[in-house]
Amino acid sequence: MTNDSNIPIYPFVAIVGQEELKRALTLAAIEPAIGGVMIMGHRGTGKSTTVRALAGTMPRIAAVEGCAFNCAPEATAGLCERCSDAGRPLAATIEVPMVDLPLGATEDRVAGTIDIEHALMHGAKRFEPGLLARANRGFLYVDEVNLLEDHLVDLLLDVAASGVNVVEREGISVRHPARFALVGSGNPEEGELRPQLLDRFGLHAAIETEHDIERRVEIIKRRMAFDDNAAAFIRDWQGPTEELRERIGAAQRCVRDVRINDGFLSMIAALSAALDIDGHRGELVMTRAARANAALEGRDAVTAVDVRLVAPMALRHRLRKDPLEMADPGSRIAQAVEKIVME
Amino acid sequence: MSTPAPYYFPLTAFVGYAIARRALLCTLVDPALRGVLLSGPVGTGKSELMRSFGGFVQQHVDPDAPFVQVPPGVTDDRLLGGLDLDTSLATGERRERRGLLAEADGGMLFVDDLPLLDEHAIASIAGAMELGVAICEREGLSVRHRTRFILLATAVPSERETPFWLADKVAFLVMQERRIDADLAHMMITRRERYTHSPAMLVREYQEREAALAARVATARMLYPFVAAGPVVLRQIAEASVQFSVEGNRADILATKAARAHAALRGSRTIEERDITFAIATVLAPRSQAVAADAERAAHDRPTPPTPQNEQMAREEGAGDAPGNESEEQGERMQEEPQDGSDGGASDDPSADSEQVQDPLDFNGEMPDVEQFIDGPRRSMTSGNRGVRLQWQRGRHMRSVQTDPSGRRIAIGATLRAAAPHQRTRRRGGEERVHVRWEDIRVKRFSERAGTLFIFCVDASGSMARNRMREAKGTVTQLLQEAYVNRDSVALIAFRGDDAELLLPPTPSVERAKRSLDILPTGGGTPLAAALTKALGLVAAARRSGSERALVIILTDGRANVPMSENAAGMIREIRRQHVQQEIDRIALVYRREGISSLVVDTRQTYGVQSDAVRLAEKIGARYYFLPRVDALGLAAVVRATNAGTSAAR
Numbered sequence: 001m002t003n004d005s006n007i008p009i010y011p012f013v014a015i016v017g018q019e020e021l022k023r024a025l026t027l028a029a030i031e032p033a034i035g036g037v038m039i040m041g042h043r044g045t046g047k048s049t050t051v052r053a054l055a056g057t058m059p060r061i062a063a064v065e066g067c068a069f070n071c072a073p074e075a076t077a078g079l080c081e082r083c084s085d086a087g088r089p090l091a092a093t094i095e096v097p098m099v100d101l102p103l104g105a106t107e108d109r110v111a112g113t114i115d116i117e118h119a120l121m122h123g124a125k126r127f128e129p130g131l132l133a134r135a136n137r138g139f140l141y142v143d144e145v146n147l148l149e150d151h152l153v154d155l156l157l158d159v160a161a162s163g164v165n166v167v168e169r170e171g172i173s174v175r176h177p178a179r180f181a182l183v184g185s186g187n188p189e190e191g192e193l194r195p196q197l198l199d200r201f202g203l204h205a206a207i208e209t210e211h212d213i214e215r216r217v218e219i220i221k222r223r224m225a226f227d228d229n230a231a232a233f234i235r236d237w238q239g240p241t242e243e244l245r246e247r248i249g250a251a252q253r254c255v256r257d258v259r260i261n262d263g264f265l266s267m268i269a270a271l272s273a274a275l276d277i278d279g280h281r282g283e284l285v286m287t288r289a290a291r292a293n294a295a296l297e298g299r300d301a302v303t304a305v306d307v308r309l310v311a312p313m314a315l316r317h318r319l320r321k322d323p324l325e326m327a328d329p330g331s332r333i334a335q336a337v338e339k340i341v342m343e
Numbered sequence: 344m345s346t347p348a349p350y351y352f353p354l355t356a357f358v359g360y361a362i363a364r365r366a367l368l369c370t371l372v373d374p375a376l377r378g379v380l381l382s383g384p385v386g387t388g389k390s391e392l393m394r395s396f397g398g399f400v401q402q403h404v405d406p407d408a409p410f411v412q413v414p415p416g417v418t419d420d421r422l423l424g425g426l427d428l429d430t431s432l433a434t435g436e437r438r439e440r441r442g443l444l445a446e447a448d449g450g451m452l453f454v455d456d457l458p459l460l461d462e463h464a465i466a467s468i469a470g471a472m473e474l475g476v477a478i479c480e481r482e483g484l485s486v487r488h489r490t491r492f493i494l495l496a497t498a499v500p501s502e503r504e505t506p507f508w509l510a511d512k513v514a515f516l517v518m519q520e521r522r523i524d525a526d527l528a529h530m531m532i533t534r535r536e537r538y539t540h541s542p543a544m545l546v547r548e549y550q551e552r553e554a555a556l557a558a559r560v561a562t563a564r565m566l567y568p569f570v571a572a573g574p575v576v577l578r579q580i581a582e583a584s585v586q587f588s589v590e591g592n593r594a595d596i597l598a599t600k601a602a603r604a605h606a607a608l609r610g611s612r613t614i615e616e617r618d619i620t621f622a623i624a625t626v627l628a629p630r631s632q633a634v635a636a637d638a639e640r641a642a643h644d645r646p647t648p649p650t651p652q653n654e655q656m657a658r659e660e661g662a663g664d665a666p667g668n669e670s671e672e673q674g675e676r677m678q679e680e681p682q683d684g685s686d687g688g689a690s691d692d693p694s695a696d697s698e699q700v701q702d703p704l705d706f707n708g709e710m711p712d713v714e715q716f717i718d719g720p721r722r723s724m725t726s727g728n729r730g731v732r733l734q735w736q737r738g739r740h741m742r743s744v745q746t747d748p749s750g751r752r753i754a755i756g757a758t759l760r761a762a763a764p765h766q767r768t769r770r771r772g773g774e775e776r777v778h779v780r781w782e783d784i785r786v787k788r789f790s791e792r793a794g795t796l797f798i799f800c801v802d803a804s805g806s807m808a809r810n811r812m813r814e815a816k817g818t819v820t821q822l823l824q825e826a827y828v829n830r831d832s833v834a835l836i837a838f839r840g841d842d843a844e845l846l847l848p849p850t851p852s853v854e855r856a857k858r859s860l861d862i863l864p865t866g867g868g869t870p871l872a873a874a875l876t877k878a879l880g881l882v883a884a885a886r887r888s889g890s891e892r893a894l895v896i897i898l899t900d901g902r903a904n905v906p907m908s909e910n911a912a913g914m915i916r917e918i919r920r921q922h923v924q925q926e927i928d929r930i931a932l933v934y935r936r937e938g939i940s941s942l943v944v945d946t947r948q949t950y951g952v953q954s955d956a957v958r959l960a961e962k963i964g965a966r967y968y969f970l971p972r973v974d975a976l977g978l979a980a981v982v983r984a985t986n987a988g989t990s991a992a993r
Contacts, residue, residue: 007475007489043511044591048473102478103466104419109480117437119763131480143473144466171764187508188854192823209591216581216595217574223596224572227375
């Protein structure tokens with residue numbers, strides 16, 4: 001996270017279990033085009049701990065120094081006004097932005113608004129960037145996303161789709177890049193999510209309580225160690241953290257070169273059809289996620305293993321809901337995968 | 344903000360609440376335990392206990408610790424902080440007014456009656472606890488404050504569900520301990536009276552005991568890092584957690600810390616059975632999902648909790664191993680303590696004054712009765728009833744709009760932003776003040792919860808009951824599938840036998856509805872009156888909490904409320920029947936007076952002019968539908984149409 005609070009963050013690699021969640025986040029970090037991750041599951045299972053830990057394991061990025069939108073120094077498109085006008089002399093490396101969107105935020109702070117102090121002092125209008133600007137090129141995290149106010153959801157949907165934030169308020173007229181992966185977490189018992197918002201998330205990780213006693217004991221042990229001495233704990237996990245960071249970096253560099261042959265593409269399409277899924281976003285996401293997974297595993301082509309792994313995450317939230325179905329939709333997907341992919 | 348009160352009712356003078364007080368003290372030993380949610384009926388001294396604890400901390404433990412109370416109608420700008428209007432206007436600079444969350448840093452945040460708090464306020468508190476940071480992204484301000492506080496919350500069991508996702512962040516979920524007996528109550532009242540008349544005297548009297556308790560806390564804080572939680576302890580806790588089907592793994596961590604803190608308060612460096620028992624009873628057992636999910640089954644054969652034998656062990660161990668900092672008087676009292684009196688500080692010497700009663704805070708003495716906690720407190724948290732109180736002008740400030748501000752709340756930030764660019768032209772030479780004109784004024788637009796609370800009252804008696812229940816369940820899930828559009832929520836009451844049971848407390852969640860409605864009790868008589876009363880309670884709670892609309896849907900075949908038969912009991916039944924009718928008439932009056940929207944769905948097989956269902960509809964002013972073959976989709980359509988009709992009529 002943008003560590004403006006200096007609160008130690010539990011290392012990503014030290015999280016016990018929750019493999020699907022960790023995998024989904026890692027894939028989203030490798031290939032931003034996947035479009036974010038939705039995490040639904042029980043209370044107290046480490047959802048937000050895991051999300052907040054993610055940024056710390058990602059390779060740092062270069063950004064124009066002092067740019068409120070974290071513009072990339074070498075980029076030619078998708079820049080903020082200032083960066084596209086002027087030369088961009090100074091570059092700095094920053095941690096990938098992980099911006100918390102608190103539920104109590106007001107619209108003007110999310111989208112950005114007039115800088116009131118500047119206006120009062122100088123009588124001139126100046127745009128003051130909001131959270132969407134800060135999240136550019138990183139992640140926007142909404143905990144308890146199913147409680148987010150509708151008007152903020154509308155705003156997010158709009159910006160997430162276009163990658164541009166357009167502000168027309170209080171006599172200010174600004175557009176700036178706002179490309180971010182949306183990460184949302186919540187407990188399904190707190191309420192349902194609007195389908196449009198659900199669809200906006202590339203992957204949907206289901207998360208469950210760890211039941212294995214040994215693992216539970218391990219969870220307590222590590223957490224106690226972290227709480228007793230965070231600095232030492234983080235140091236102890238430095239090695240594995242660096243290792244993962246390098247793997248993600250390597251995968252980021254080669255993900256666009258990973259091949260996927262037509263056989264797998266038609267398999268993905270068949271899977272969507274078999275599960276009666278509307279629209280094609282699911283297929284697109286599945287393809288991207290499969291490539292990212294292959295890249296993470298150091299392969300240069302997608303295999304059946306990749307498709308099988310990412311299918312439940314990519315499709316779970318796109319299935320039609322059956323009011324009386326009790327079982328996790330994941331098992332329905334797994335069955336379809338076995339039938340189609342594994343033949 | 345809080346300045347330490349000169350006097351507070353001494354924590355050691357409290358009668359009862361043995362477990363709650365221990366839990367509170369544990370949070371002082373390790374603040375990572377995060378707090379205590381104390382749940383119990385009104386008028387049992389929950390808030391007093393919390394205030395008294397706050398006083399104890401400020402007077403004896405940490406004079407700088409703030410004690411910040413969150414009022415039920417708290418607005419986001421008070422909770423999270425916002426623009427300080429006075430200073431901003433005076434200086435022309437943007438000044439922040441700190442929110443309650445930031446103010447509570449290093450101290451305590453007190454929420455009296457947590458379930459009454461607005462959903463967003465709860466989310467904000469939970470967020471701050473999770474992050475350790477209070478984030479204010481409002482009204483042109485973007486500030487963060489580190490904040491660590493102990494959450495002290497109370498809840499009255501009511502129709503409104505305790506927000507467990509906030510409650511889950513605190514370690515201790517303590518239910519009201521068994522009713523204290525009359526003698527103890529007497530003692531409590533006497534002490535309170537004395538305190539009212541002369542606080543100074545009572546405070547002086549307990550001064551020493553309070554100081555001793557503070558010393559105990561101080562010792563425990565030093566010991567705490569050395570209390571080792573070995574693999575055996577961790578295993579025991581993890582196993583208990585699995586046994587209780589506790590959701591998530593956070594509880595395991597909190598329980599381990601609770602056991603450690605309890606051991607430290609005993610003055611011991613080793614965790615014993617009694618520490619684990621305490622942790623299980625206060626942290627794990629109240630989170631049991633087994634109880635919530637299959638309440639019915641659990642009532643008959645619930646998994647044997649691991650506690651009783653532990654408790655037994657604790658008892659056998661007697662006085663414990665580390666009397667180190669035990670005050671002498673406590674030691675004496677232990678001698679006098681009856682062997683079997685384990686009821687939260689109960690004494691069987693009624694004439695006893697404080698001095699002769701077992702001190703519930705004697706950590707090495709007898710363990711208070713904790714078994715009662717293991718009996719599904721979650722369930723009991725959702726029953727009870729309270730009077731109707733209507734509130735207006737609530738809801739959440741969503742955005743600010745330019746409109747006629749008369750009678751509305753002005754959005755300060757937005758107004759200033761609108762005025763700001765014009766200050767240059769409006770100010771006259773060297774003037775500092777900000778000129779705000781009429782056209783700058785923005786008012787807050789509040790989001791009314793557009794959603795409707797659908798309350799289903801389903802007649803679960805008679806031959807077609809099973810069918811009715813099944814379709815009602817289908818309708819419930821059907822309506823909830825669309826709930827995201829309208830923010831609707833649904834509750835379901837089944838009536839049969841002697842009582843009406845709230846099977847599904849108001850919820851917007853399909854998941855929860857499915858889980859709760861797995862049990863479909865059927866058979867028996869028809870206590871319609873009880874169901875109508877329960878529904879009334881839900882409507883009242885919904886109205887109290889905001890602007891939620893409610894629709895009561897009654898599914899019945901309208902048969903007589905008590906089965907008629909020719910046997911000797913017939914006469915009595917006839918009398919009872921009349922009695923029941925009178926009861927319904929009384930409730931019907933309330934329905935009409937309060938203007939409660941309702942719908943009677945008649946599921947008889949054949950249509951007749953005068954049925955009980957028709958009469959019922961007339962009485963309570965309900966719409967009436969004859970729907971002999973109920974099916975979920977059809978019913979959902981009828982309910983929606985009725986809802987649209989009644990809301991349009993407003």
